[in-house]
Amino acid sequence: MKFTTPATTNPIDRLQVIGKPTDRIDGPFKTTGTAPYAYEQHKVAPNAAYGWVVGAGIAKGTIRRIDTRAARAAPGVLAVITHENAGKLAKGKYNTAHLLGGPEIQHYHQAVALIVAETFEQARAAAALLHVEYAPVNGVYDLEAAMNAAGPASKDKAKSTTKVGNFEAAFASAPVKLDATYKTPDQTHAMMEPHASTAVWQGDTLTLYTANQMINWGKKDMARTLGIPEENVRLVSPYIGGGFGGKLFLRSEALLAALGAKAVGRPVKVTLQRALMMNNTTHRPATIQHIRIGATREGRITAIAHESWSGDLPDGGPETAVNQTRLLYAGPNRFTQMRLAVLDLAEGNAMRAPGEAPGMMALEIAMDELAEKLQMDPVTLRIVNDTTVDPEKPGRRFSQRRFVDTLRLGAERFGWNRRNPKPGQVRDGRWLVGYGMAAAFRNNLVMKSAARVRLERDGTVTVETDMTDIGTGTYTIVGQTAAEMLGVPLSRVTVRLGDSAYPVSAGSGGQWGGNSSTAGVYAACVKLRENVAKKLGLDPAHADFSGGMVRAGGKALPLEQASREADVIGEDTMEYGDLDKKYQQSTFGAHFVEVAVDAATAEVRVRRMLAVCAAGRILNPKSARSQVIGAMTMGVGAALMEDLVVDKRAGFFVNHDLAGYEVPVHADIPHQEVVFLDETDPVSSPMKAKGVGELGICGVAAAVANAIYNATGVRVRDYPVTLDKLLPGMPRYA
Numbered sequence: 001m002k003f004t005t006p007a008t009t010n011p012i013d014r015l016q017v018i019g020k021p022t023d024r025i026d027g028p029f030k031t032t033g034t035a036p037y038a039y040e041q042h043k044v045a046p047n048a049a050y051g052w053v054v055g056a057g058i059a060k061g062t063i064r065r066i067d068t069r070a071a072r073a074a075p076g077v078l079a080v081i082t083h084e085n086a087g088k089l090a091k092g093k094y095n096t097a098h099l100l101g102g103p104e105i106q107h108y109h110q111a112v113a114l115i116v117a118e119t120f121e122q123a124r125a126a127a128a129l130l131h132v133e134y135a136p137v138n139g140v141y142d143l144e145a146a147m148n149a150a151g152p153a154s155k156d157k158a159k160s161t162t163k164v165g166n167f168e169a170a171f172a173s174a175p176v177k178l179d180a181t182y183k184t185p186d187q188t189h190a191m192m193e194p195h196a197s198t199a200v201w202q203g204d205t206l207t208l209y210t211a212n213q214m215i216n217w218g219k220k221d222m223a224r225t226l227g228i229p230e231e232n233v234r235l236v237s238p239y240i241g242g243g244f245g246g247k248l249f250l251r252s253e254a255l256l257a258a259l260g261a262k263a264v265g266r267p268v269k270v271t272l273q274r275a276l277m278m279n280n281t282t283h284r285p286a287t288i289q290h291i292r293i294g295a296t297r298e299g300r301i302t303a304i305a306h307e308s309w310s311g312d313l314p315d316g317g318p319e320t321a322v323n324q325t326r327l328l329y330a331g332p333n334r335f336t337q338m339r340l341a342v343l344d345l346a347e348g349n350a351m352r353a354p355g356e357a358p359g360m361m362a363l364e365i366a367m368d369e370l371a372e373k374l375q376m377d378p379v380t381l382r383i384v385n386d387t388t389v390d391p392e393k394p395g396r397r398f399s400q401r402r403f404v405d406t407l408r409l410g411a412e413r414f415g416w417n418r419r420n421p422k423p424g425q426v427r428d429g430r431w432l433v434g435y436g437m438a439a440a441f442r443n444n445l446v447m448k449s450a451a452r453v454r455l456e457r458d459g460t461v462t463v464e465t466d467m468t469d470i471g472t473g474t475y476t477i478v479g480q481t482a483a484e485m486l487g488v489p490l491s492r493v494t495v496r497l498g499d500s501a502y503p504v505s506a507g508s509g510g511q512w513g514g515n516s517s518t519a520g521v522y523a524a525c526v527k528l529r530e531n532v533a534k535k536l537g538l539d540p541a542h543a544d545f546s547g548g549m550v551r552a553g554g555k556a557l558p559l560e561q562a563s564r565e566a567d568v569i570g571e572d573t574m575e576y577g578d579l580d581k582k583y584q585q586s587t588f589g590a591h592f593v594e595v596a597v598d599a600a601t602a603e604v605r606v607r608r609m610l611a612v613c614a615a616g617r618i619l620n621p622k623s624a625r626s627q628v629i630g631a632m633t634m635g636v637g638a639a640l641m642e643d644l645v646v647d648k649r650a651g652f653f654v655n656h657d658l659a660g661y662e663v664p665v666h667a668d669i670p671h672q673e674v675v676f677l678d679e680t681d682p683v684s685s686p687m688k689a690k691g692v693g694e695l696g697i698c699g700v701a702a703a704v705a706n707a708i709y710n711a712t713g714v715r716v717r718d719y720p721v722t723l724d725k726l727l728p729g730m731p732r733y734a
Helices: 027-031 069-073 120-127 143-149 167-173 215-226 252-264 274-280 356-374 378-384 403-414 474-486 513-535 559-563 621-640 700-712 723-729
Strands: 049-055 061-067 077-081 111-117 131-136 161-164 176-184 196-202 205-210 233-236 268-271 287-295 301-312 333-342 393-398 431-443 449-455 461-464 493-496 544-546 549-552 555-558 568-576 586-598 604-614 671-676
Touching (some): 049 274, 069 077, 077 120, 077 252, 111 120, 111 252, 143 287, 143 301, 143 333, 167 301, 167 333, 196 252, 205 215, 301 356, 356 700, 378 403, 403 431, 449 474, 449 513, 513 568, 549 559, 586 700, 604 621, 604 700
Parallel strands (some): 205 233, 301 333, 461 493, 604 671
Antiparallel strands (some): 061 131, 077 111, 161 333, 287 301, 449 461, 544 549
16 A cells, blocks of 8 residues: 555544553563563573673774683583684674674674573673783774864765755844854663574574564664575564664674574574673764854844764764754754764664754753843744744645644643743742753654554454564554454454564654554555455445444444455555655654752752643554653653763773663652643554654753753753752852
């Protein structure tokens, strides 16, 4: 099925199952510990050996020599895999660095060996006996020092730089100007489940039980890396304990599990120890962002420029921190640019809302600062600069843009009118209290996605797609879609996900997963409805599926009658035309935050948070709310504590575990409220939905930082907002 024109009325619009707050159908398995994660595939690999990954002890250079003799002789050791005996390995399409290093080392903790042993403890002990002799060379690890050498972020100039009008002239003549630089640090995903895989070979065929968000990408890259046919690789990932983009691509533990299992002739399971996750996999790269805004005294933006610098390994990509500035606010004279420096740190890549999350951290403080210069309310400033068209391509309208509605409703619900615009004026005992807000913005992306839906002989429905559930509630919205389309209760639907043997889906990433995967199920259900109607002798064009019955032409027949003799199957792919070129598709929102800052110590406490979101039809309000409050929590972490600290001498992330890399805990997070606007977007998909899981993080950190400024009068432009940055400017304590 091809989606080329805006959706009209369809069976999803009945909203008998879709749109209802529904418990996750995978919840009982996860809460009882019966959901098999990648490292827990005991039934299919009861005799699995254990692998321990050894990471490089330098950030750049070569391996002179690896002495494996002592490790091989250690108790229980079955094999030691290094570049010397791994065979010829290619680099996958989605990897910037080789997953197994040697003799060249491209970054610190790049995998250099796998120890395979009978037990986990034996593998770990033997790893300490491995002796690796390195020849280190100097690398580049400091983004600020590398800024001047940074080049265009893409070979495609239009992706790196955009210009509309004459920014320089308009900025120079603007009566009110803001010119400021903001910094965001390197951050890491810190998901609960580490990267883990269990590899099983049967002859020349590899089955890899792994934690991977994009099954088809992983399958293709594993085949490419090993140099074997794609049909000889099967990836299985039914449950994933968090990803946030860190499990989008094939990682070293998956490749090494496959190599280890091949070497010892039995299944091997490998997990990355937490210390390796920070340096061995991907992270959100640091940015330096220069923002200039010129405005009239009435607050209308006449000139806006946003330049961003980030770094990555050679052939890597940028953090696209200017994305939202190209689309969010009106203004006739515009300039955006991304520059990319070569850094010899671990690969920088996708982390929840790549681009917009760190970009909004800067832009939305800049808007707060501009509002103060104008002596204008920050909400009003944003409303004044709303637009109904793409500011860079005025001929392209937004499919839906209820940004102003989110701002107004949020201000009303939060009690924004109680805010004192003068910083440092509101006290609650020893606490300085402040209000802050920020816009939320994230582009809506759709991806080709397929599914297979089967009406079983007993009248139940089974859905199969290689779509993954990373804790987002995908199982449930996929089941809800099939139930709605076929007119059966959700309890009559079985959902099977995360297996490359199933039709290729959109996968989980980029906020495209929920909308795209359910659209693929919609397409398969349309095909199944046609096949069922024909089997029952009814007109497919007029058949109505509801209450377990199929009705057409005055007849009403039980759905299950169509499959009494044999299963009835519908399989199809949802593909997209050029609606994204005709309409700009985005999601919008507003974040409001109240903080209290200890007047003596500058300790920050977030007291309450509100997010108002406009993100198309909300397929399951219960799990969607869960996604947004999780994103808000991550935003608090980005604002106040998360900082993957670089040792600029040796080139590695120092705080590479959850003891040193701080993330929010329950006590850090207060009351959170989420409001979804009642909205459908027919341009997005037949589901009329959009993504929402990443919208919730965009702007949160800035709202927190703005609230801290309102409480204290201290403006911090270098995240995270920690005590050392607040204390020197705090009001005198009395």
